[in-house]
Amino acid sequence: MMANTYIEGCSFRFIKGGKVLKTFYTEKLDFRNSEVIEKEFKILLDAKIDSAEELENWLRQQSKLYDALQEGLNGHYIQFQCQSDSENAKAAYEHDQQSIQPLFKKYKALLDEKFYQSPYRLELDQSYYGLLNQRIKNAMDLFRQENIALEIKEDRLSTNYFEHTGSLTVEWEGKEKPLSQIYPYLQDSDRSIRQKAMTAIFEKMETKSDQLQTILSELIQIRQKKAENAGLANFRDYMFKKYERFDYTPEDCKELAESVRKYVVPLKEEIERKQKERLNVDTYRPWDMRGVPADKKPLKPFENVDRLITGVAAIFGNLDPRFAGLLGAMNDKGMLDLESRKGKAPGGFCESLPLSGHSFIFMNAAGTQYDVATLLHEMGHCIHDYLKKDIIPSQYKDIPMESAELASMSMELMTMDRWDEFYSNPEELIQAKKDQLEDIIRFLPHGVIIDQFQHWLYEHPEHTATERSQKYKELTERFDSSFTDWSGYEDWMANHWQAVLHIFEVPFYYIEYVIAQLGAVQMYKQYKENPEQAVENYKKALSLGSTKSLTEVYEAAGIRFDFSGDTIKELMAFVAQELDELEN
Template sequence: MDNTEYFVINDLKVLQAQFEELLQAQIQSSKEFEDWLRHQSRLLDEVDEQLKQHYIQFQCSTYNQQVKEAYDFDQKHVQPLVKHYKSLLDNKYYESPFRLQLDPEYFGLFNKKVGNAISLFNEKNIALEIEEDELVTKYFEITGDLTVMWEGEEKPLSDMQVYLQDSERTVRKNAMTLIQESVLSVEGDLQLIMDKLIALRHQKAQNVGLQNYRDYMFKKYERFDYTATDCFELAEAMRQYVIPLQKKFQEKQQKTLGVNTFRPWDVRAVPTNEKPLQPVQNVDELVKRSFHILENVDPRFSALLQEMNENNLLDLESRKGKAPGGFCEYLPTSKQSFIFMNCCNTQDDVVVLLHEMGHCIHNELMKDIEIQQYRNVPMESAELASTTMELLTMEYWDTFYTNKADFNRAKREQLRLMVEYLPIIIVVDQFQHWMYENPNHTHVERKEKFQELARTYDSNFVSWEGYENWLATKWLSILHIFEAPFYYIEYAIAQIGALQMYKQYKENRKQALINYKKALSLGSTRSVKEVYEAAGIRFDFSSQTIKELMEFVEKELELFEEE
């Protein structure tokens, strides 16, 4: 049972034999039962590592036919087989008389996770998930291939983001127009993909006796600590206390730019006497300087980045045929993390790399947890790790900016953009609640609903007059809606937590770092609420907490103005 590292997952007979050996194992004691669990984790880790390697390769080269074939094979053959056997193994675990002899302190949450997984499994859903994966792959193929012509050069959309900050209003308007037109050129295809995904996902929920896919995903994501109602209450708290601050920032931005009407292409713009922040000229500089920043926070963190760089575990450049976005994947057998992103030499690159390093640090701190399910952390914990790292590193960003004005500007921009981002998170989350509670809606209704939600939970200070369709279709380029439905509210929850961590860090740096590492090292052995408590913060979305944090952010921004 220990020879899992000597097979490749595309040999289905060998893979099946590995699972059968586990399934047929005769267990005679609670000790053998725990050993059996560890063997299962090692097998699942090896399978997971190879699946993730194929996923990474596809994201890096969406046009590569050989890579795509391997990824497709995983979706059509490997993953269905794994899901089938994982369900059988879950049942074997749950039905074993030795389960109740395990340490309830350690295995209590594990029992809850396995019971939840059993309640969600239906063999019919495996075929539906193959179709679902194929549709998501199609989404990435379409969006990864989008380019625009800019000054005679073909550019992927990620490279156009820097022009949205240009001090020349015509430049940023032209850049946004090209980006939007490029996305809208494939709107019909993406809308149809969404139609099919909604139908499949609704059927999956019904197959396990749930009313809608939202309820299915809350169980799938093991959201044991909050409900859909809590999400609606969080949305209202954001509407009350975040939008007014967001509007205040936008009014100030309008005044700084000297424009009569504040347009979507003005949100990220710099004034005429400034240039967009450009911390680096290339990826090598980004990695080198990020190393020095992490060294200041904790040498263990910088050593991890250096190791990843030396082992070719970074793919940071933007290029045609590469999927959009950024992510970190953990390779559990190698015990290594991989970072994927699309650099365009802006301040966003600094934030994204440090954000993804937060995930890598999280992986590193829990790599000694033997049980796989306890390393599969809920996204509320995962995003706390990454968003906190953005804020803990801010005081060292002078590594990128020798000019103090630029340094303070980068810090101000970080906090301002967090506030700007929170309403968008709420809009996307509420949009998905509506989509899956009303699965028979039309394309027109879908666009109208997104626009309605944007006007309710986002600042109305931005004028979309004449460009309403851009707002109504803004969701098309948000890959989470297609690939990881309902994975978005975690960003808001994590930002609430990260701002608390930042406040704690300013008050007692040493203790905050101890708490941060302690919380991350728990993995998923404790509930999300307990992980947040271990970090020294509250898992709390109340209006009072949001109000207090927005007041804190405003005071911090005043300090950066004064420095």
């Protein structure tokens, strides 16, 4: 048996707005002492393996260590995002990036090699372990020791991005408010308020534009060097290997963008034309995209996060009681940080805590329908984590984003018929559903723009900041609707990418949203035809983790891993039909 020197489990709490939240993660290893963690790795590395059975047991022990490490790392990340202005939270997170993560990467590569070189590897059941073999071989081909130091610098620059953007506030009605609390005003029925809100956001982001340009320039050079170290021409090719994109190619992404331009952009232009008519404005401006007519009010589904939680729990109670129970348990354990506040990072996410068997949801709620969709979306990730939490080895709990986002985006759509929990007024319910479906059409062009922008960034790593923003503007003009008049705001149109944190923190993580959104529309179509079967297929697919290929996971869900032009044309016709039925 392999001994271990785990410290006794320590539970950690997080202080929010002066209130101490309940314990939300467990630190079973002493992250302050890298030597203790290294000892755990060496035990695995030195272990004697004399049979296939012992190799399988070794994988189980490795999974326990990986889960303990990931729990602590994710816990520290959560704390930093919740308190991006906290020096203690920042110090713990940076210690992980500079000391623990490099150690993890170093020994993971050594353990991968130990597994791959084992004479007993091929005696394992290849119908189950075959994909693991492929993934470990891919990781071994990509790993370079010298890239670890580069990744420390890369992580530090990503942290700088959050420091710049997480602290941004604007003065609004005599109070300093974070940007996340200004976005709801973009839905106001008063056009002057919408313009004021958008201008305030634009101008505040503009104060950080030069710094964000510099950060990305430095990131691109570091990332290009990583690719060259691995023997690849550019960072795009590096990330396709790192993300294990075995099911599609960069050329497929370019063809997808062209299909979106052909089949989605005309629908978006029609949506914008109708919005212009509803608002009765002469010129359609950026602040008109989300506005409501003067005789109506923006949707206000809840007054506080407690109501948001109870409402979503009620929706889940009708869809699948286990989902409602999971949300309730997360709330009881302090796994939800939903309010917007100063000093909190922007955005929203779900982070897995694999040792505890739970997940944590982070978001910045402001009382909008977008927040309802966001909590449902993030709960889709949590349900995914829950359904795959017992999979061994732990590598199979690491899922490709095309699968992860299928879980979250499908949850938004499959719950729409139960949104009357938030809207007793039938007209408001119809509007919420229309907004959701229209957002699919609005998003897909944006998604391929961000993806193609990143392809260009790393295919041309020597470009200047000016060329970068000009290229983004060109891509926007090519792949998005031309209906909006950006006069006077051309600089923001060219620099809008700076608000997309993925470009800085998780490069090339964006096309997955597009692919998964197309999968989610298929799930919704299936749900409309047979709700119970769709939910069962959904759970079946999620419970696979990454033990199967993306194509097989989508098949288990009862849908196709297919984003060809014909499929996009078919799915957009379905969405258009759904919108017509809501309008008539």
